[in-house]
Amino acid sequence: MPRNIKVAALSAALLFSAVFPALADKVTVKDVTGRDVEVEAPVKHVILGEGRQIYFLAALDKENPFQHVVGWRDDLPKADPETYDAYLAKYPDIAKIPTFGGMKDGTFNIEQAVALKPDVILMNVDAKTATEEAGYIEKLAKVGIPLVYVDFREKPMENTEPSMRVMGKLMGKEQLAEDFIKFRSDAIKVVTDKLAAEKPKAPVVFVERAGGYSDDCCMSFGNENFGKMVEIAGGKNMANGIIPGTFGTVNPEQVIASNPDQIIVTGGMWEAFVPGGAWVGVGYGADMKEAKVKLEALTKRPAFTGVKAVEDRQVHAIWHQFYNNPYQFVAIQEIAKWLHPDLFEDLDPEATFKELHERFLPLPYKQGFFVSLKDE
Template identity: 40%
Template sequence: MKPSSLIGALIAWLFVAAAAPVAAATITVHDIAGRDVTLEAPVKRILLGEGRQLVALALLHPHPASLLVAWSADMRRQDERLYDLYRAKFPLLDRVPFISRGSPDTFSVEQALAAAPDVAILSGGYGPSRRSDDVVHKLEAAGIPVVFIDFVEDPLTNTVPSMRILGRLLGEEARAEQFIAFYQSHMDRITTRLAAAKPAPPNVLMHAHAGHMECCNSPGRVTIGAFIDIAGGHNIAVDVLKQPAGRPSLDETMARGQLSLEYVMARDPDVYVGTGGLHLQALGGLVLGPGVDPATSREDLAKVVSKPGLDGLRAVRTGRVHGIWHLFNNVPFNFLAVEVMAKWFHPDLFKDVDPDESLRELNSRFLPVPLVGTFWISLDPKPAERGR
């Protein structure tokens, strides 16, 4: 063969090799339920048991909608604005069928099987959980591997391994490790400084879904309440709400989280933190989230703490009243909630920490659909209380 012909053949081979799809390899992942799951990766057809985990996929894959063959409607039902933003960015989402309205009891195994996914990624936040033995058995009996991740029940323990699992499933290990390093650096900044300074933790009332029901629903040390301790506060709910044996589901946790107004008034917390979201817009509660104006959230927050009983709390009298997006409980970038609360609890210790800048970096480096709106808010201290 002439040298020119040999070079041409080599170039042609390189083009073919570059264009060829990446061959699937058999891998074994250890999921957050403690199960070893063997499957072929990278996966191309995904069933999402919790729709909001689309955000986690989007952190790692440039076209997450192209991977979905079925998902839950919880994002559409509880955060329609975020859902619309992802639909606008990824129009393919309109072609992906919903197989659940966003709860374990509405999950259709028949529709899941008809979608023929390569893997079912379940988390238990708003869909089948690790306690859904019947669903898991039926999927696995049909040859569909089931992998559990979690950003809800135990976010401090499970966020990093969940992202690492997704990286392996998608063949995006390097991207996953980049995000994990970013995430861990922000968490370490808070925990290292608190460990060195050892400041006294303020007593904190976390009022979940603020303004929706009578005072006060509070999550204890699970779900979004898990971020209080690591941010240097003491959650007054943990003194009376004991976590059930084992790992409770989201519904079980929230059902056991009611504090009486009398208890809250007696504890007279130093800091009030209400959680809110777009799901409270029609319910008269604290509205936070994508596209929300800060003035709207601040007005909502002021209304919540003006109610009898709350209005006389030390936190309200001294202006330490704050609101935070409840969906930080469902996403891998929950470090933002930790940064924000650390500044609220220990403003002098963390005066150089800028959660707004952290959010900008998250948007520019990792999120294909930037978070733009109001995700945390504070009331200004009353004039007589300024400077205290």
């Protein structure tokens, strides 16, 4: 072939590739509900059915986890304002990302979602019933938009790894997802191996979900989420057997009658939801002195009257959002250290969380996620 024809052919090929970029490959992912979903991957445009899904998306994109997000639910600034503000400072353009309401409360705008032309919509599995009742999957399928379910809340100890693998496949970051999964698994194994070897007595632990968020007491966890984390960390979850599923409520008399050895309250900076509330404001860079004062105040409620944990100062607060992201292995380490301080004297959950940030996340680590009345 003459040289001028070769050059012309090459130029035409380059022009074609510029005008018509290479199509993503069709892949099939199995989401946490068992659905096989066909998606063009790696995806370039994503709608997050919950803003807090950025927790796991960030672990797969240390440079800019928002670069493919074309829409997200509006919950992150309200539920976790410290994390949102930190991301906003680093990525100011996130303020311009279109926001949505939720599936469960019926405020999700499907027309708006279709107009943004996402390659995939990520939805938490707890929205599955509402999604199906509204017929959203079928409506989206008609315009070629797949919906994939992930889960870090309903059964996080069961579904975190498969959810991260799904995300790795969607984002074209499968090896990075496996690296994260191994880091998580190794961090949990540090706890479980020692407990298996030493077999310490399991203290009774009451976990109060979002203590102080309202005047009522007491929301808690059954056999999953923080309830399961307590069991993995070498404790006996007081509400396991009282609450049949993941989430539920126990009455104050049950807390008093159970007389737990330790109490763990989940908290966050919820000024947007409950201004001036009694919640314990732990989280990214939180004020630990103020958090401890508010934790102390919660021990004065009738539900904790005469309880052993209060008398022994074995009352702790932990970042609520561990219940909704793949970092819950850090919570397991901290809980293990609270429950068995002598056994885990050398364990450093703060160092684990710092390493997680350094290896996988775009933000620098800041303390503020744990506080305890026993640390006088």
